[in-house]
Amino acid sequence: MPEQNDIYVILTPAGVLHGFSSANPSEQQLALQAVLAPEESMTARAWGERYSDTWLDMFIEEGWIETLEKRVVAPHVQxxxxxxxxxxxxxxxxxxxxxxxxxxxxxxxxxxxxxxxxxxxxxxxxxxxxxxxxxxxxxxxxxxxxxxxxxxxxxxxxxxxxxxxxxxxxxxxxxxxxxxxxxxxxxxxxxxxxxxxxxEQRARLAEQSDAKEGDAADDDTQTVN
Missing domain, CATH: 3.30.450.30 (Dynein light chain 2a, cytoplasmic)
Known part of the structure; x- marks a missing residue:
């Protein structure tokens, strides 16, 4: 498996079927799902550091992951x-x-x-x-x-x-x-x-922003008192 940072990974159709087939996915299925990152394709190095180079080699051998030479941007879907x-x-x-x-x-x-x-x-x-x-x-x-x-x-x-x-x-x-x-x-x-x-990420950021505004308002109230 090449180790260059410019080698990217993506799921094959078989990898999608296996990775997303269960309501209660296994650790390996969750690892496959993570290949489809929310913004763009992951590098092989980044995915391997997060999970396992052994798994990466195995998934490629199983035909669940393929490597790409160019970055691919995740689709924005309606x-x-x-x-x-x-x-x-x-x-x-x-x-x-x-x-x-x-x-x-x-x-x-x-x-x-x-x-x-x-x-x-x-x-x-x-x-x-x-x-x-x-x-x-x-x-x-x-x-x-x-x-x-x-x-x-x-x-x-x-x-x-x-x-x-x-x-x-x-x-x-x-x-x-x-x-x-x-x-x-x-x-x-x-x-x-x-x-x-x-x-989900936007919702979390909105909640954090609301929480900070609430804390700031409490601090202002305490200062006035």
Whole structure:
């Protein structure tokens, strides 16, 4: 593994699927998630110092991380607008829905609102079904599920990918051929993660600013008294 500071790391689609597949991620999954930093791609050296060069080598060997020679800026995502940009790279028919784990449609492309709402509820119901069956001992673990209308099962009609980003569930619903083995899929997940982390950071700074103003007001009151 090269040690130069100008070697950057990013997740592969397989790395995204593995790293964001669990509501209760392992330490290695959290380490994979951290590769998608909120502002820009991390250097291999910085990530290795934070976690482990051994893990970095292993993740690259597993095909979960790839190295880049140039820095990549994290996407700034407004889901509806961003989905229009990446829909063709995710779905053979450019029909995609992003749903919450509560069954609400967060963004859609190529579907009517009613279709998107129906699919969002169905995705949440099916995820709940999988969880119940796992609790009963059905040893099924995976990143998603596909439904077929043809008995030959050569091409799915609808696929659902289950993702957990910033401790929140997201379901990526793709019509026709799912095309997730590309950088657009990585950028979509990266954008959702980075946007959430930026929002949390701004909220923390606002709370700290309010606290400082409150302390200053108390000091002024004490001085007057």
């Amino acid at each position: 889901l509806d607008n961003f989905l229009k940009y990446v829909a063709a790279s995710l779905s053979g028919s450019r029909r995609v829905v992003i749903a919450s784990d509560e069954g609400f449609c967060l963004a859609k492309m190529g579907f009517t609102q009613q279709e998107a709402d129906t699919l969002s509820v169905a995705a949440a119901d099916f995820y709940g079904f999988l969880e119940r069956q796992q609790q009963r001992g059905w040893a099924v673990h995976g990143y998603g599920v596909s439904f077929f209308t043809s008995i030959d099962m050569l091409m799915p009609n609808t696929s659902i990918v289950f993702l957990w980003i910033n401790k929140t569930g997201y379901f990526l619903i793709i019509e026709d051929e799912p095309l997730i083995n590309n950088r657009a899929f990585v950028e979509l997940v990266w954008g959702i993660k980075a946007t959430g982390e930026r929002f």
